[in-house]
Amino acid sequence: MNLFEKIFNYRMMAQLEEHGALAVTAQERRWLLMMLEHPEAAAALSPDTLDKLRQCLGCSDERNDSLRSVIVEKAGSAVPSLYHPLLRTLRQMIVKKSGMQLRHTRKDGFLLPSQTGVPYKLEYSMVKREWYLLWYNRRTRSLMTTRLRSIHSVEEMPVSMEFFNQAAATLAQQLEKRMQHATIEIIPDYNKELSRILYAFSCFDKQVQYDELSDTYTIKLTFLGDETEYVLSKLRFLGLRVRVTDHPYMKFRMREAAQKSLARYGYSSALETAEHDNGVMAAEAE
Known part of the structure; x- marks a missing residue:
């Protein structure tokens, strides 16, 4: 050009x-x-x-x-619908900054009494393949995470702008505590596959930086703690293309997986460091 x-x-x-x-x-x-x-x-x-x-x-x-x-999918496994009837209703409440009155069931199927709060965010879990509502519980003043399929009924309820802003600020602080951050470095030999690598992490918040001197791309991922296993599965899929640089637990899990693979093919000495670090890294993850 x-x-x-x-x-x-x-x-x-x-x-x-x-x-x-x-x-x-x-x-x-x-x-x-x-x-x-x-x-x-x-x-x-x-x-x-x-x-x-x-x-x-x-x-x-x-x-x-x-x-x-x-575009024809053959012998595909059964996947639940990505759309839920409550998505549009809850999204409109979030846009209008309104409150809600919610009834939902527990894991054991027991229907809880009606609760009031503020809807904050809709999230789709790639691990469990279902939608979740993040909302502020007015009674407990805490962050709640509820599956959309567990919601029995929801009704819009007007709240003051001052209360909504206060609830949103409280949720943002509580949500930040549950977030994990990891820096992933792309090996320069695989820079031409940048689009493929970014697509693997497309469902997460991320920032991409490029160092011209070293010709290296760096991806800074932000994800919930319970999604760590999903991120690890993506890292294993990308293999030699990427390297975790600043997340001790994820580095340990990747090293452990590599050492177990080597041991399966006769390199038993590779497991010595895994046994030594297992207790320390597991405690750090908690």
Whole structure:
């Protein structure tokens, strides 16, 4: 790409950003057409949003028949629906900064009495493959995490802006205490696979930095403590492409997995350090 092409592209992107426009590729239009044909589209999107999307795509000559013939899943395992009927209701409460009255069941199926609080955030657990509601319990003044499938009923309840801001600040502090942070370094030989590596961690909050001198990308991940095992599974999948630099427990677990693999193929001496560090690292993780 020469200098004039770079200047033209910069001006074009600046104009799009200034007018609030978004450049959409033909593949993205075909994907959107397929999404609108999904049976759950009518429940997941509001009627106004559906009409707008269909009007925008109505003038397009794109057809998704060829793409549909390519994207075919064979012998796939049964996966629960990603959409839950309460998602839109709770999301609207969060946007409007309103309170709620909630009834939900415990793990043993017992229906708890109605509780009041403030909805804070919706999260999807990649480990358990279900939606969770993070909310502020007005009685206990604490952070609660409830599965959407455990919610029996929820009703909107107006609250003052002062109370909502106070509850949100309290939840943010309590949630930060449950967060884990890890720095993952990409080995320079695999920089060309940056997109693939970032996709593996796409469901987590992250920051990417690049050191020009060492030609090294660094990913700073933020995740809940109970999602550590899922992050470890992604690290094992990426193998030699990445290296954990600052999380002692995750470094120990990765070393332990490598040593057990070596021992399976006859390198029993590799387990000496694992047995020595096992108690120390397990205590640190707790």
